Amino acid sequence: MGDTMTDVAMQQRREQLIAELADHTMYELIGGEPALRTIVDHFYDVMDGDPRFVPIRVMHADDLGEMRVGLFEFLSGWLGGPPLFVQRTGSVCLTHAHMPFTIGTEARDLWLQCMGRAMNLAAVPLRYQEAVFPALFNIAESLRNADD
16 A cells, blocks of 8 residues: 555656646756755765765865866756856766776765765755656766776
């Protein structure tokens, strides 16, 4: 019975999201620039402060300021907001920037867990998380260059 209730709730969230996306981008739905900055700040705060995320933290510079800007700019355009990353860099090629690092399934999954915690801390509604996470998984998987 619990599965049926879950399926019904998920279907209702999907239908609500479809209706919302008819008039708004995901960037707008999650709250635009302020909400996205909050998500990115939580992401790096979680990664920086939780020892479980050390395997991905070590792939970043000590000062996360530049990374916060880059992730915010990338997600802005990716979610349908201003294409800040492309305007600044001329490209959205993530593969080149991640090539120096060994990214296996553990790193991929830790990144996704960190993003999930960030979205929860930023109070992103579940229907938006459910819509975005499959695409985030695809991005993270495309950067994977090693098997664990």
